[in-house]
Amino acid sequence: MRLPLAPRPYAGEALSSWVARLAAHNFVDAETFWAWLGEGPVDDLNPSTEVVHRLSEVSGISHADIKTLARPLHRLRRDHILNALPNTGLRGAACAACLVENEDAEEDHWLTGFAASIWTVTCPRHARHLLDLRGFDWQFDGAKLRLGQGQRLGGGGRLRAATPPSKLLTICGAAFRRVAIGRSPGSAWRIGNAGDFLKSIDALAAPVCWRSGTGFASFARHFDEAGSRGRESFYISEPFSEGVLAALAGEHVRTRASVMAAIGHLLLKPDSLTALAREQPLPFDLRANAFSNLVEFLNPAQRARLTQGSSGLPDCVREPLRAAISEAHPIEFESQLFRAHERTISPQNLAERRNSEGVSSISLQ
Numbered sequence: 001m002r003l004p005l006a007p008r009p010y011a012g013e014a015l016s017s018w019v020a021r022l023a024a025h026n027f028v029d030a031e032t033f034w035a036w037l038g039e040g041p042v043d044d045l046n047p048s049t050e051v052v053h054r055l056s057e058v059s060g061i062s063h064a065d066i067k068t069l070a071r072p073l074h075r076l077r078r079d080h081i082l083n084a085l086p087n088t089g090l091r092g093a094a095c096a097a098c099l100v101e102n103e104d105a106e107e108d109h110w111l112t113g114f115a116a117s118i119w120t121v122t123c124p125r126h127a128r129h130l131l132d133l134r135g136f137d138w139q140f141d142g143a144k145l146r147l148g149q150g151q152r153l154g155g156g157g158r159l160r161a162a163t164p165p166s167k168l169l170t171i172c173g174a175a176f177r178r179v180a181i182g183r184s185p186g187s188a189w190r191i192g193n194a195g196d197f198l199k200s201i202d203a204l205a206a207p208v209c210w211r212s213g214t215g216f217a218s219f220a221r222h223f224d225e226a227g228s229r230g231r232e233s234f235y236i237s238e239p240f241s242e243g244v245l246a247a248l249a250g251e252h253v254r255t256r257a258s259v260m261a262a263i264g265h266l267l268l269k270p271d272s273l274t275a276l277a278r279e280q281p282l283p284f285d286l287r288a289n290a291f292s293n294l295v296e297f298l299n300p301a302q303r304a305r306l307t308q309g310s311s312g313l314p315d316c317v318r319e320p321l322r323a324a325i326s327e328a329h330p331i332e333f334e335s336q337l338f339r340a341h342e343r344t345i346s347p348q349n350l351a352e353r354r355n356s357e358g359v360s361s362i363s364l365q
Protein backbone atom coordinates (compact mmCIF):
# COMPACT_ATOMS: atom_id res chain seq x y z
CA MET A 1 0.00 0.00 0.00
CA ARG A 2 1.36 3.40 -0.95
CA LEU A 3 0.42 6.39 1.22
CA PRO A 4 -1.28 9.24 -0.66
CA LEU A 5 1.37 11.73 0.45
CA ALA A 6 4.99 10.74 1.01
CA PRO A 7 7.45 13.63 1.44
CA ARG A 8 11.02 12.73 0.51
CA PRO A 9 13.63 12.87 3.29
CA TYR A 10 15.93 15.90 3.29
CA ALA A 11 19.68 15.31 3.02
CA GLY A 12 20.96 14.59 6.54
CA GLU A 13 17.48 14.24 8.06
CA ALA A 14 16.89 11.90 11.03
CA LEU A 15 14.60 8.92 10.45
CA SER A 16 12.33 10.01 13.34
CA SER A 17 11.99 13.48 11.77
CA TRP A 18 11.09 12.10 8.35
CA VAL A 19 8.62 9.60 9.84
CA ALA A 20 6.96 12.44 11.80
CA ARG A 21 6.50 14.32 8.50
CA LEU A 22 5.31 11.24 6.64
CA ALA A 23 2.72 10.67 9.39
CA ALA A 24 1.61 14.32 9.61
CA HIS A 25 1.02 14.70 5.89
CA ASN A 26 -1.25 11.67 6.14
CA PHE A 27 -3.04 13.22 9.13
CA VAL A 28 -1.87 10.92 11.92
CA ASP A 29 0.55 11.70 14.72
CA ALA A 30 3.98 10.13 14.83
CA GLU A 31 3.17 7.86 17.78
CA THR A 32 0.13 6.36 16.05
CA PHE A 33 2.09 5.95 12.84
CA TRP A 34 4.98 4.12 14.54
CA ALA A 35 2.47 1.85 16.29
CA TRP A 36 0.87 1.07 12.92
CA LEU A 37 4.27 0.35 11.34
CA GLY A 38 5.82 -2.00 13.80
CA GLU A 39 5.48 -4.19 16.79
CA GLY A 40 6.39 -2.87 20.25
CA PRO A 41 8.53 0.18 20.82
CA VAL A 42 10.39 1.09 17.65
CA ASP A 43 14.02 2.16 17.82
CA ASP A 44 14.24 4.75 15.09
CA LEU A 45 18.04 4.55 15.14
CA ASN A 46 18.05 0.82 14.55
CA PRO A 47 14.69 -0.16 13.03
CA SER A 48 13.92 -3.81 12.34
CA THR A 49 14.07 -5.13 8.78
CA GLU A 50 10.29 -5.41 8.87
CA VAL A 51 9.87 -1.71 9.76
CA VAL A 52 12.33 -0.65 7.05
CA HIS A 53 10.43 -2.82 4.56
CA ARG A 54 7.06 -1.31 5.50
CA LEU A 55 8.41 2.25 5.42
CA SER A 56 9.81 1.59 1.95
CA GLU A 57 6.56 0.03 0.80
CA VAL A 58 4.35 2.92 1.96
CA SER A 59 6.67 5.75 0.90
CA GLY A 60 8.46 4.51 -2.22
CA ILE A 61 11.84 5.42 -0.62
CA SER A 62 14.47 2.68 -1.01
CA HIS A 63 15.53 0.40 1.86
CA ALA A 64 19.12 1.70 1.60
CA ASP A 65 18.04 5.35 1.89
CA ILE A 66 15.90 4.59 4.95
CA LYS A 67 18.78 2.74 6.65
CA THR A 68 21.04 5.76 5.99
CA LEU A 69 18.53 8.00 7.79
CA ALA A 70 18.56 5.64 10.76
CA ARG A 71 22.34 5.43 11.13
CA PRO A 72 23.86 8.89 10.62
CA LEU A 73 26.25 8.45 13.55
CA HIS A 74 27.62 5.06 12.71
CA ARG A 75 30.75 5.32 14.87
CA LEU A 76 28.81 6.05 18.03
CA ARG A 77 27.64 3.57 20.61
CA ARG A 78 24.06 3.65 21.83
CA ASP A 79 25.02 5.59 24.95
CA HIS A 80 26.21 8.55 22.85
CA ILE A 81 22.67 8.90 21.53
CA LEU A 82 19.91 10.89 23.18
CA ASN A 83 16.70 9.24 24.27
CA ALA A 84 13.61 10.21 22.33
CA LEU A 85 11.16 12.37 24.26
CA PRO A 86 8.16 10.32 25.41
CA ASN A 87 5.23 10.13 22.99
CA THR A 88 6.65 12.58 20.47
CA GLY A 89 9.63 10.71 19.05
CA LEU A 90 11.57 13.99 19.20
CA ARG A 91 15.27 13.64 19.86
CA GLY A 92 17.93 16.16 20.67
CA ALA A 93 17.95 19.85 19.98
CA ALA A 94 17.19 22.19 17.08
CA CYS A 95 18.66 25.33 15.55
CA ALA A 96 16.15 28.21 15.54
CA ALA A 97 17.81 29.71 12.47
CA CYS A 98 17.52 26.41 10.57
CA LEU A 99 13.80 26.18 11.46
CA VAL A 100 13.20 29.73 10.20
CA GLU A 101 15.05 28.80 7.01
CA ASN A 102 12.78 25.76 6.62
CA GLU A 103 9.79 28.10 6.80
CA ASP A 104 11.28 30.55 4.29
CA ALA A 105 11.85 27.63 1.89
CA GLU A 106 8.27 26.40 2.51
CA GLU A 107 9.61 23.19 4.01
CA ASP A 108 8.38 21.35 7.06
CA HIS A 109 10.45 21.81 10.17
CA TRP A 110 12.84 18.89 10.30
CA LEU A 111 15.74 17.63 12.42
CA THR A 112 19.12 16.29 11.37
CA GLY A 113 20.39 12.86 12.27
CA PHE A 114 23.31 14.48 14.09
CA ALA A 115 20.84 16.13 16.49
CA ALA A 116 20.37 12.68 18.06
CA SER A 117 23.85 12.80 19.58
CA ILE A 118 24.59 13.86 23.16
CA TRP A 119 27.42 16.00 21.80
CA THR A 120 25.45 17.92 19.16
CA VAL A 121 25.04 21.27 20.89
CA THR A 122 25.69 23.89 18.19
CA CYS A 123 24.59 24.43 14.57
CA PRO A 124 27.57 24.32 12.20
CA ARG A 125 25.73 26.26 9.49
CA HIS A 126 24.59 29.17 11.63
CA ALA A 127 27.14 29.01 14.46
CA ARG A 128 24.38 29.12 17.09
CA HIS A 129 23.60 27.34 20.31
CA LEU A 130 20.75 24.87 19.83
CA LEU A 131 17.32 25.06 21.44
CA ASP A 132 16.50 22.26 23.84
CA LEU A 133 13.40 20.45 22.57
CA ARG A 134 11.78 19.70 25.91
CA GLY A 135 8.38 21.37 25.88
CA PHE A 136 8.20 21.19 22.08
CA ASP A 137 5.92 18.94 20.07
CA TRP A 138 5.31 18.23 16.41
CA GLN A 139 2.27 20.21 15.25
CA PHE A 140 0.65 20.00 11.84
CA ASP A 141 -1.21 23.09 10.61
CA GLY A 142 -2.82 21.32 7.64
CA ALA A 143 -0.02 22.23 5.25
CA LYS A 144 3.30 22.09 7.08
CA LEU A 145 4.73 20.30 10.12
CA ARG A 146 6.10 22.65 12.76
CA LEU A 147 7.85 22.29 16.09
CA GLY A 148 5.72 24.12 18.60
CA GLN A 149 5.29 24.63 22.32
CA GLY A 150 1.90 23.84 23.82
CA GLN A 151 -0.96 25.16 21.71
CA ARG A 152 1.11 27.91 20.17
CA LEU A 153 2.82 27.14 16.93
CA GLY A 154 6.52 27.83 16.94
CA GLY A 155 8.43 29.54 14.16
CA GLY A 156 7.29 32.44 12.06
CA GLY A 157 9.80 34.68 13.81
CA ARG A 158 8.54 33.63 17.22
CA LEU A 159 11.38 31.19 17.79
CA ARG A 160 13.91 32.85 20.01
CA ALA A 161 17.22 33.44 18.27
CA ALA A 162 19.98 31.63 20.14
CA THR A 163 23.29 33.24 20.96
CA PRO A 164 26.51 32.40 19.12
CA PRO A 165 28.63 29.78 20.88
CA SER A 166 32.23 30.39 21.92
CA LYS A 167 34.97 29.43 19.53
CA LEU A 168 35.93 26.62 21.95
CA LEU A 169 32.47 25.08 21.63
CA THR A 170 32.43 25.62 17.87
CA ILE A 171 35.66 23.71 17.32
CA CYS A 172 34.52 20.98 19.73
CA GLY A 173 31.37 20.59 17.64
CA ALA A 174 33.34 20.39 14.40
CA ALA A 175 35.70 17.76 15.85
CA PHE A 176 32.81 15.72 17.15
CA ARG A 177 31.00 15.70 13.81
CA ARG A 178 34.16 14.33 12.22
CA VAL A 179 34.77 11.58 14.80
CA ALA A 180 31.10 10.56 14.74
CA ILE A 181 31.59 9.38 11.16
CA GLY A 182 35.00 7.84 11.80
CA ARG A 183 37.30 10.69 10.70
CA SER A 184 40.22 12.27 12.57
CA PRO A 185 39.18 15.13 14.88
CA GLY A 186 41.77 17.40 13.20
CA SER A 187 45.25 18.79 13.82
CA ALA A 188 44.25 21.05 16.73
CA TRP A 189 43.72 18.04 19.00
CA ARG A 190 46.04 15.88 21.09
CA ILE A 191 44.47 12.75 19.56
CA GLY A 192 44.62 11.91 15.88
CA ASN A 193 41.98 9.21 15.47
CA ALA A 194 38.26 8.88 16.05
CA GLY A 195 38.37 5.78 18.27
CA ASP A 196 40.80 7.25 20.81
CA PHE A 197 38.99 10.58 20.76
CA LEU A 198 35.70 8.91 21.68
CA LYS A 199 37.43 6.78 24.33
CA SER A 200 38.90 9.94 25.91
CA ILE A 201 35.52 11.71 25.90
CA ASP A 202 34.03 8.68 27.66
CA ALA A 203 36.79 8.69 30.30
CA LEU A 204 36.62 12.43 31.00
CA ALA A 205 32.84 12.97 30.91
CA ALA A 206 32.42 11.91 34.56
CA PRO A 207 35.46 13.64 36.11
CA VAL A 208 34.51 17.04 34.64
CA CYS A 209 31.10 16.59 36.35
CA TRP A 210 32.49 15.65 39.78
CA ARG A 211 32.37 18.08 42.64
CA SER A 212 35.14 18.07 45.18
CA GLY A 213 33.03 19.32 48.07
CA THR A 214 29.55 20.46 49.08
CA GLY A 215 28.58 23.77 47.55
CA PHE A 216 31.23 23.71 44.84
CA ALA A 217 30.30 23.56 41.18
CA SER A 218 31.82 20.98 38.87
CA PHE A 219 34.71 21.82 36.54
CA ALA A 220 32.28 21.66 33.59
CA ARG A 221 29.93 24.18 35.18
CA HIS A 222 32.53 26.90 34.62
CA PHE A 223 32.12 26.36 30.88
CA ASP A 224 28.38 27.13 30.89
CA GLU A 225 28.17 29.91 28.33
CA ALA A 226 24.72 31.05 29.38
CA GLY A 227 25.75 31.62 33.00
CA SER A 228 24.15 29.88 35.95
CA ARG A 229 20.97 31.90 36.29
CA GLY A 230 17.66 30.09 36.23
CA ARG A 231 19.02 26.63 35.86
CA GLU A 232 19.84 23.67 38.01
CA SER A 233 23.42 22.63 38.36
CA PHE A 234 24.33 19.21 37.05
CA TYR A 235 26.99 17.32 38.90
CA ILE A 236 27.82 13.79 39.86
CA SER A 237 28.08 13.44 43.58
CA GLU A 238 29.62 9.99 43.49
CA PRO A 239 32.60 9.50 41.26
CA PHE A 240 31.27 6.64 39.18
CA SER A 241 32.24 6.86 35.56
CA GLU A 242 29.76 4.34 34.21
CA GLY A 243 26.35 5.72 33.44
CA VAL A 244 27.42 9.34 33.06
CA LEU A 245 26.49 9.35 29.37
CA ALA A 246 23.03 7.99 30.17
CA ALA A 247 22.64 10.75 32.77
CA LEU A 248 23.76 13.39 30.28
CA ALA A 249 21.25 12.07 27.73
CA GLY A 250 18.50 13.34 30.03
CA GLU A 251 20.12 16.74 30.54
CA HIS A 252 19.46 20.13 28.96
CA VAL A 253 21.47 20.98 25.85
CA ARG A 254 23.27 23.69 27.88
CA THR A 255 24.59 21.12 30.34
CA ARG A 256 25.79 18.92 27.51
CA ALA A 257 27.47 21.94 25.91
CA SER A 258 29.34 22.84 29.09
CA VAL A 259 30.55 19.26 29.56
CA MET A 260 31.70 19.13 25.97
CA ALA A 261 33.59 22.45 26.24
CA ALA A 262 35.25 21.30 29.48
CA ILE A 263 36.46 18.11 27.78
CA GLY A 264 37.58 20.15 24.74
CA HIS A 265 39.66 22.39 27.02
CA LEU A 266 41.54 19.27 28.15
CA LEU A 267 41.90 17.54 24.79
CA LEU A 268 43.05 20.47 22.65
CA LYS A 269 46.78 20.70 22.03
CA PRO A 270 48.39 23.31 24.32
CA ASP A 271 49.26 25.49 21.27
CA SER A 272 45.65 25.40 20.08
CA LEU A 273 44.41 26.42 23.52
CA THR A 274 46.92 29.29 23.68
CA ALA A 275 45.79 30.52 20.26
CA LEU A 276 42.17 30.28 21.38
CA ALA A 277 42.87 32.26 24.56
CA ARG A 278 44.14 35.15 22.43
CA GLU A 279 40.71 35.37 20.80
CA GLN A 280 38.39 34.82 23.73
CA PRO A 281 38.57 34.57 27.51
CA LEU A 282 38.62 31.01 28.82
CA PRO A 283 37.16 30.07 32.22
CA PHE A 284 40.56 29.08 33.64
CA ASP A 285 44.01 30.64 33.45
CA LEU A 286 46.10 28.80 30.92
CA ARG A 287 48.62 26.42 32.40
CA ALA A 288 51.43 24.62 30.61
CA ASN A 289 49.36 21.49 31.25
CA ALA A 290 45.60 22.10 30.92
CA PHE A 291 44.86 18.96 32.97
CA SER A 292 46.18 20.90 35.99
CA ASN A 293 43.02 23.04 35.76
CA LEU A 294 40.90 19.92 36.26
CA VAL A 295 43.13 18.18 38.80
CA GLU A 296 43.27 21.20 41.12
CA PHE A 297 39.51 20.99 41.23
CA LEU A 298 39.47 17.44 42.57
CA ASN A 299 40.09 16.07 46.02
CA PRO A 300 42.80 13.43 46.54
CA ALA A 301 40.37 10.48 46.37
CA GLN A 302 38.99 11.74 43.07
CA ARG A 303 42.52 12.23 41.73
CA ALA A 304 43.30 8.61 42.60
CA ARG A 305 40.17 7.43 40.79
CA LEU A 306 41.07 9.53 37.79
CA THR A 307 44.54 7.93 37.69
CA GLN A 308 42.95 4.47 37.76
CA GLY A 309 40.46 5.40 35.05
CA SER A 310 43.17 6.72 32.73
CA SER A 311 44.94 3.39 32.24
CA GLY A 312 43.24 2.60 28.93
CA LEU A 313 43.71 6.05 27.41
CA PRO A 314 46.20 6.90 24.66
CA ASP A 315 49.62 8.19 25.84
CA CYS A 316 48.93 11.70 24.52
CA VAL A 317 46.11 12.04 27.09
CA ARG A 318 47.23 9.71 29.91
CA GLU A 319 50.71 11.23 30.26
CA PRO A 320 49.72 14.90 30.74
CA LEU A 321 46.85 13.77 32.96
CA ARG A 322 49.13 11.74 35.24
CA ALA A 323 51.78 14.48 35.20
CA ALA A 324 49.17 17.00 36.38
CA ILE A 325 48.11 14.65 39.19
CA SER A 326 51.68 14.00 40.33
CA GLU A 327 52.56 17.73 40.26
CA ALA A 328 49.53 18.77 42.33
CA HIS A 329 49.85 19.26 46.09
CA PRO A 330 47.13 17.29 47.83
CA ILE A 331 47.87 18.38 51.40
CA GLU A 332 48.03 22.06 50.56
CA PHE A 333 44.92 21.71 48.43
CA GLU A 334 43.01 20.08 51.27
CA SER A 335 43.93 22.77 53.75
CA GLN A 336 42.92 25.48 51.27
CA LEU A 337 39.66 23.69 50.70
CA PHE A 338 39.07 23.50 54.44
CA ARG A 339 39.79 27.20 54.87
CA ALA A 340 37.45 27.98 51.99
CA HIS A 341 34.72 25.97 53.75
CA GLU A 342 35.30 27.83 57.00
CA ARG A 343 35.26 31.20 55.35
CA THR A 344 32.33 30.86 53.02
CA ILE A 345 30.11 27.97 54.02
CA SER A 346 28.11 27.75 57.20
CA PRO A 347 25.05 25.47 57.56
CA GLN A 348 22.88 28.54 57.21
CA ASN A 349 24.36 30.00 54.05
CA LEU A 350 24.72 26.53 52.55
CA ALA A 351 20.94 26.13 52.85
CA GLU A 352 20.46 29.55 51.26
CA ARG A 353 22.82 28.60 48.51
CA ARG A 354 20.95 25.39 47.83
CA ASN A 355 17.69 27.31 47.59
CA SER A 356 19.05 30.05 45.38
CA GLU A 357 20.94 27.79 43.04
CA GLY A 358 18.45 24.93 42.92
CA VAL A 359 21.33 22.50 43.24
CA SER A 360 20.51 19.02 42.08
CA SER A 361 22.44 15.87 42.62
CA ILE A 362 22.55 12.74 40.56
CA SER A 363 23.98 9.62 42.07
CA LEU A 364 25.03 6.96 39.62
CA GLN A 365 25.30 3.31 40.44
Ligand SMILES: [Zn+2]
Binds near residue numbers: 096124126
Ligand atom coordinates in the same frame (compact mmCIF):
# COMPACT_ATOMS: atom_id res chain seq x y z
ZN1 LIG B 1 21.21 26.28 11.93
